[in-house]
Amino acid sequence: MDSAGFIQKLTDVVGEQFIHTEPVALRTYDCDALTIYKGVPSAVVLPESTEEVRRIVEICRECHVPLIARGAGTGLSGGATPLPGGVLVVFTRMNRILEIDYENHLARVQTGVVNLHLTKKTLPHGFHYAPDPSSQAACTIGGNAAENAGGAHCLKYGMTTNHVLEMTVVLPSGEVVHLGADGEDAPGLDLRGFFIGSEGTFAIITELTVRLTPNPESVRTMLACFSQVGDACRTVSDVIATGAVPAAMELMDRYTIEAVETVVQAGYPRNAEAVLLIELDGLPSSIKPLETLIRDVCEKNNCSSFRIAQTEEERENLWMGRKKAFGAFGVIAPAYYCLDGTVPRSKLAQVLEEFEEISARYGLRITNVFHAGDGSLHPNVLFDDQAPGETERVIECGAEVLRACIRAGGVLSGEHGIGLEKIREMKEQFDEPTLGIMERVRDAVDQDGLMNPGKIMPDEEHIFPLASGGALARMGGGMTK
Amino acid sequence: MANKLDSFARSLEADSGDAVSLSDGRVASFRLSGMTPSVVVSPADHEALCRVLTRANEAGLAVFPWGGGTGRGTGYAPFRYDVALSLERMSKAVEFLKDDLTAVVQAGMSVEDLNRLTGAEGQTAGLDPPHPGTSTVGGTIIADRSGPMRVRWGKARDRVMRMKVVLANGETHTYGALVVKNVTGYDMNRLLSGSWGTLAVVTELAIRLYKAPDRIEARAASFSSTDAAFKAARALTASPLMPVWAEVVDAARIAALAPECGVALPGPVSLVASFGDFEEGLNDQLARFEEILAKEGGDDILRFDDKQTARLGRALADPPGGEFSDSEALAFRASGRLDQLPRFAEAARRAA
Numbered sequence A: 001m002d003s004a005g006f007i008q009k010l011t012d013v014v015g016e017q018f019i020h021t022e023p024v025a026l027r028t029y030d031c032d033a034l035t036i037y038k039g040v041p042s043a044v045v046l047p048e049s050t051e052e053v054r055r056i057v058e059i060c061r062e063c064h065v066p067l068i069a070r071g072a073g074t075g076l077s078g079g080a081t082p083l084p085g086g087v088l089v090v091f092t093r094m095n096r097i098l099e100i101d102y103e104n105h106l107a108r109v110q111t112g113v114v115n116l117h118l119t120k121k122t123l124p125h126g127f128h129y130a131p132d133p134s135s136q137a138a139c140t141i142g143g144n145a146a147e148n149a150g151g152a153h154c155l156k157y158g159m160t161t162n163h164v165l166e167m168t169v170v171l172p173s174g175e176v177v178h179l180g181a182d183g184e185d186a187p188g189l190d191l192r193g194f195f196i197g198s199e200g201t202f203a204i205i206t207e208l209t210v211r212l213t214p215n216p217e218s219v220r221t222m223l224a225c226f227s228q229v230g231d232a233c234r235t236v237s238d239v240i241a242t243g244a245v246p247a248a249m250e251l252m253d254r255y256t257i258e259a260v261e262t263v264v265q266a267g268y269p270r271n272a273e274a275v276l277l278i279e280l281d282g283l284p285s286s287i288k289p290l291e292t293l294i295r296d297v298c299e300k301n302n303c304s305s306f307r308i309a310q311t312e313e314e315r316e317n318l319w320m321g322r323k324k325a326f327g328a329f330g331v332i333a334p335a336y337y338c339l340d341g342t343v344p345r346s347k348l349a350q351v352l353e354e355f356e357e358i359s360a361r362y363g364l365r366i367t368n369v370f371h372a373g374d375g376s377l378h379p380n381v382l383f384d385d386q387a388p389g390e391t392e393r394v395i396e397c398g399a400e401v402l403r404a405c406i407r408a409g410g411v412l413s414g415e416h417g418i419g420l421e422k423i424r425e426m427k428e429q430f431d432e433p434t435l436g437i438m439e440r441v442r443d444a445v446d447q448d449g450l451m452n453p454g455k456i457m458p459d460e461e462h463i464f465p466l467a468s469g470g471a472l473a474r475m476g477g478g479m480t481k
Numbered sequence B: 001m002a003n004k005l006d007s008f009a010r011s012l013e014a015d016s017g018d019a020v021s022l023s024d025g026r027v028a029s030f031r032l033s034g035m036t037p038s039v040v041v042s043p044a045d046h047e048a049l050c051r052v053l054t055r056a057n058e059a060g061l062a063v064f065p066w067g068g069g070t071g072r073g074t075g076y077a078p079f080r081y082d083v084a085l086s087l088e089r090m091s092k093a094v095e096f097l098k099d100d101l102t103a104v105v106q107a108g109m110s111v112e113d114l115n116r117l118t119g120a121e122g123q124t125a126g127l128d129p130p131h132p133g134t135s136t137v138g139g140t141i142i143a144d145r146s147g148p149m150r151v152r153w154g155k156a157r158d159r160v161m162r163m164k165v166v167l168a169n170g171e172t173h174t175y176g177a178l179v180v181k182n183v184t185g186y187d188m189n190r191l192l193s194g195s196w197g198t199l200a201v202v203t204e205l206a207i208r209l210y211k212a213p214d215r216i217e218a219r220a221a222s223f224s225s226t227d228a229a230f231k232a233a234r235a236l237t238a239s240p241l242m243p244v245w246a247e248v249v250d251a252a253r254i255a256a257l258a259p260e261c262g263v264a265l266p267g268p269v270s271l272v273a274s275f276g277d278f279e280e281g282l283n284d285q286l287a288r289f290e291e292i293l294a295k296e297g298g299d300d301i302l303r304f305d306d307k308q309t310a311r312l313g314r315a316l317a318d319p320p321g322g323e324f325s326d327s328e329a330l331a332f333r334a335s336g337r338l339d340q341l342p343r344f345a346e347a348a349r350r351a352a
């Protein structure tokens, strides 16, 4: 089939209004929130139902054109960045909440429902959707499942995989299957769990049944300030060692505080080297003893001040600082590159020291704002994306940061996924046989490499160009191992 | 067949010496759906286990990984069954990182031993499969066998941070890391948790731990019907209370439980739930649960102290009949939306 015939077939499925092929329109979809790599698709389609997705998959399969799923495009590892020439399937129109069952604490949604919309809808009924990535106002529930997204409160409530009961997916064969079940004990292999976090390389998710979580009866939010980052890190591991499980425990370093205070005035002391934002939730009677326990640990680790938000407004202000942190980096640098290596919580202080050394070596500032309670780091390398050669250097600096995480017994990614961003480092994380079996399993699900090729697994074949115009073939030479 | 087995046994003896014990005298205790293996093999460590699988693979023998054997009543009979691969000699703790709330153990460790290890530091894996003295940690995870405590700690498979496994060809893989959050590559641990030994043999696991509650106590009330008890259970799950376990128990089970654990639940149908917390939170949760019970029409509210609660929790985790036996009983496990459970319970009762 020629290209015009192919486009016509897709048009027959979604209607003329919901397919884009003009270069200008295509370019708006050429990357996700990791903007240093680009790929222009051959077409963007916006289906509205599982059946339309199924037909799109069949057409692409017949014509050997790869498919890339895209939710809101807030991914930070290039997962939704199209392989040049592929068909991008965008879920903006599949945004319907299909069923809310308060009796059984679950909701059934289309993949494109925005995370926060479900929470907003259910909040007045005493429920919310627990996974809360900082991007929750924009990202989709299907995109969360594809990445197994986390968030500040997954310390207590778990990742997306703990909240998805069932998924309807379209396989590369065009078959529609249901993975998981409404109840807790689906028999057989946990394919639901295995497909979650597969970043669109196995199948396209079209609908999900997710758990709704009862709202906590009370919430206490506290801010502990430190004059040494190491003390803040030790506080985190000491709190974990006591066994207390806060709902959230976020760490922000000096540069982050400075950026945040310049932009929003969250009330973080500018002279602190680090602050910890700690939240407890549950029954007032259950969390009261934890409050004392946590205060004691902070004091033992030399916190310079400790305060508990007394009003809802004060609490929201403390969180606003955290939520606006990434945006605030804009005031101290033209661009930033956010990594998300994760380490055992007892290793936090050690890796942050290593990041300092790396930062000094590269002459690039690294700021830290992260889900400390999970050991889930977000080192941000600040840079000027217009300066020639700078992007390449930042990528190398990022690789060093990830290596430090691996050396500390950690992993490349705690929540953002591998995407195309970290596939080179996969060879440093896993040995050949382990990578080999992952590849075989992927090929078993997607024999023809139809689903989001060039992602997750090291791949010499599929190259994504750098946005800066640089010619760094990321997967080609320069392999470190 | 005899030839294949002979060459398998000989090559293993040459490879491994004492690191692998072979026995054909014990095969009777490894029967499965009426089939008896030709040999029982128990390797002493990971490397020896790799050699067992390599040699079995070369010889074309069908291998059945064997933990405590408590799951042998589940599933279809195997097509072929030559070698029972027992993990009984791999039951040691590898590393207990208490400050990171992580225990690394060999797969053949019993759940009870894991509980003892972590309990000494006031921590828990939150695993309560049936027959914890016999069930192994590896088997519990590979079968994803959760018990009543799932409402508090989540499913068994949620405990896994890292697994070391051996494939059928003898190759070793390690999936995951000693971190609580990880999306690096495909989630192989989830693929394996629930695979019942059909994909690989797990030899070592890193298990995520939690602080064990200071004290755990239970309350129960009687209800006139299963429907009424389930309705009260739904009221409990809709409340902000955090039960450690919550069970609806019918008359037959109530009668069977009493001699097993020395605790008499009020019938004909009981809703019983336990809570664990610091003193103040515990008293609050128990009081509020009693209010729910009363409001939902529960009678004869009974209070159990921590010792009774522990015995009751253990008995509830075991299937009826107490000690594991090759009895002829059929056990079903079903799950679905909460409000559908009474219908299932009723259908099962009628079918019986």
Ligand SMILES: Cc1cc2nc3c(=O)[nH]c(=O)nc-3n(C[C@H](O)[C@H](O)[C@H](O)COP(=O)(O)OP(=O)(O)OC[C@H]3O[C@@H](n4cnc5c(N)ncnc54)[C@H](O)[C@@H]3O)c2cc1C
Residues within 6 Å of the ligand: A032, A033, A068, A069, A070, A071, A072, A073, A074, A075, A076, A078, A079, A080, A091, A111, A132, A133, A134, A135, A138, A139, A140, A141, A142, A143, A144, A145, A146, A147, A148, A149, A150, A151, A152, A199, A200, A201, A203, A204, A205, A206, A326, A415, A416, A452
């Ligand atoms: C400011 C900011 C803060 C963030 N904070 C967090 C955080 O706290 N925690 C966190 O985990 N992440 C965070 N992220 C990353 C990102 O928001 C998450 O990965 C999110 O889950 C992506 O959802 P999305 O709908 O935007 O998916 P996209 O970016 O569109 O896609 C992500 C991946 O999922 C695949 N995909 C999307 N939809 C489907 C589908 N229906 N079927 C199959 N595959 C699909 C895509 O192909 C791609 O590989 C943050 C991002 C930003 C920009």
